[in-house]
Amino acid sequence: MAAFQPHMGVDYATMRNEVRGPGRHDAVSRLSPYLRRRLVTEPEVIGAAIAAHGAEPSAKFIQEVLWRGYFKGWLERRPQVWTAYATGLKADLAALSDDPNLTARLAAAETGETGLACFDAWAQELTCTGYLHNHARMWFASIWIFTLGLPWRLGADFFYRHLLDGDPASNTCSWRWVAGLHTRGKPYEARAWNIAQFTGGRFAPLEEDLAQDITGLMDEEPEGLPEVQPLRPVTAPKTGVPTAVLLTEEDCSVGPADLAALDIRVAARLRSSALRSPRPVSAAISAFEEGALADTAMRAAIDTEKRDAGSPEALADWVHAAGASQIALPYVTVGPLADWTAQARPALEARGITVAEWQRDWDALVWPYATAGFFKVKKRLPDILHAAGLT
Ligand SMILES: Cc1cc2nc3c(=O)[nH]c(=O)nc-3n(C[C@H](O)[C@H](O)[C@H](O)COP(=O)(O)OP(=O)(O)OC[C@H]3O[C@@H](n4cnc5c(N)ncnc54)[C@H](O)[C@@H]3O)c2cc1C
The missing domain is CATH 3.40.50.620 (HUPs)
Known part of the structure; x- marks a missing residue:
């Protein structure tokens, strides 16, 4: 955190989308395995950003950290989405035994042998290092679902089995977001020019290598999102017991x-x-x-x-x-x-x-707003930062 602190302001805001390759991801913090386990906490990293740069210049970094709490709270409020993922994953895995073609395509994707150079490199980076840059995660998930036509839950499972920062909320919700299930009907489309630009030309896929005019997977959930649940009550530890x-x-x-x-x-x-x-x-x-x-x-x-x-x-x-x-x-x-x-x-x-x-104060501050889209939480960020004693 101390090493990245000087870059939490304007550097992060301008360069965070650059995917520089294994061992060179210095435009982003790579703090996720630590944040995910709270070896370092959200208020600590946000406090470090504000101390070094002020709240406004580090707004982009603070908002990205807030995404973690948003996804955590969102899944707490819709636990059925996790249950459906876990059940659906078991069914997807069981279906593999009747489908040798799908099994072979899945193996090629996981070992990085599809023939699509960028995708293969990211599969290998993930399994070798336990990390992928956010932009690469987005492209990878989009190609997995829409170009390779593989089941999204098997992709989420591949990430979850290899990411050091693997998190049930950030991972499941992000895969759902790419698939057009989270922000319904707005899937994330990996574009060849975008990959070439943000990898500094290390990869240059052709537009026709990637799926065109994609639509989301809403057919999988025709009934839409489940109702928001109340947050579950928390019993604090008692003394003298x-x-x-x-x-x-x-x-x-x-x-x-x-x-x-x-x-x-x-x-x-x-x-x-x-x-x-x-x-x-x-x-x-x-x-x-x-x-x-x-x-x-x-x-x-x-x-x-x-x-x-x-x-x-x-x-x-x-x-x-x-x-x-x-x-x-x-x-x-x-x-x-x-x-x-x-x-x-x-x-x-x-x-x-x-x-x-x-229960941590940060969660109690963020989760009540995590009922719909990220914007609703972002709008409350000044109040959250103030209540957390950070501004
Ligand atoms: C398909 C997909 C799967 C993902 N799976 C996970 C996962 O299992 N665990 C996980 O922690 N993140 C996940 N992310 C979110 C994001 O990619 C990572 O948090 C980020 O790349 C971690 O790298 P960093 O620490 O260098 O991030 P930085 O850019 O330095 O951001 C600082 C911190 O903010 C948080 N953060 C940043 N962006 C996001 C985001 N979009 N969503 C949630 N939190 C964010 C992380 O805690 C991160 O460590 C996923 C994203 C996608 C598209």
Whole structure:
């Protein structure tokens, strides 16, 4: 963050769309794997931008950071969209066994052997480095869906299994946005001139290599978007109750302040990245998660053991065996870990164990506005920044 701080103002506003290639993405922050896990938080990076440049000159950077909170809040308000993705993905994967042609085309796309040079390079960059520039993600997803005609959920799953910053909200909503499902009827069209311009001519596909006159995938969801749900209530951890603490990669900003008043009987670092997909998740993601959790435990200054998010029922046995009647963890947003903890709840409740969560102020400030398009949240940005003490 400190290294990128001088570039959060006018440099970012003017150059952020340039895709300079692996190892050269210095027009953007590459903070996403850390922001996604809250090893660094949104208020911290926004505060750094304002301190170095002022709010107005760093407006573009601040707005991009706000997109993360917007997508998080949007999926919290429409959890059915995640459930439909997870169910649909299983069906897409099952359908592969009856379709050798689709299986072969999918394999070619994932290994970067389609013959379309830009797309193949990005597939390989993703699997080798765990990162892709935002503009490349947009082009890649558009080509996957509209030029190669591959199912969008398989593309989202490919990203989620390889992106170090893989996030159920940003990833699912962004793929839906490219497909024309998020901003309905407005799919993102990858254009040859745009690729050539913003890759500095490293790639120069022909217009006819790419799908022309695309329409979105609205037929997949003829009924439109589901109703907005109320945000789910949050129970804060209680003091004076024997407690088990669970650290997860959802939020590594847990610190001594969260833990000070609790009667901690046992604590664990929960390894959950394998839950991202029914298919294998990259080893780099698991290694990053392990490092993030170890760092969190060190900063929180508590003894922790390692646990895998295996059988959800075993969680209740672990808490009970430690003599705890409350489990405290940072708020788990909609996604695979929330599905897993939901499965664990009946066994926890049967043993009289309550689940308590820390919710971050930033989320409580942003999510209430994340009910429709990004503009609605962006309009409230001055109030959000003020309420967060950043202006
Ligand atoms: C198809 C597709 C899939 C994506 N999947 C993910 C994902 O799984 N996880 C993820 O964090 N981002 C995802 N993004 C959003 C965006 O591409 C990345 O956040 C960004 O490229 C990360 O690089 P950076 O840290 O250098 O970004 P910077 O440009 O330096 O931005 C700073 C931070 O702002 C946030 N941010 C920036 N742009 C966006 C955006 N469009 N949406 C949400 N947050 C944003 C990120 O936290 C990022 O680290 C996806 C975008 C697309 C088009």
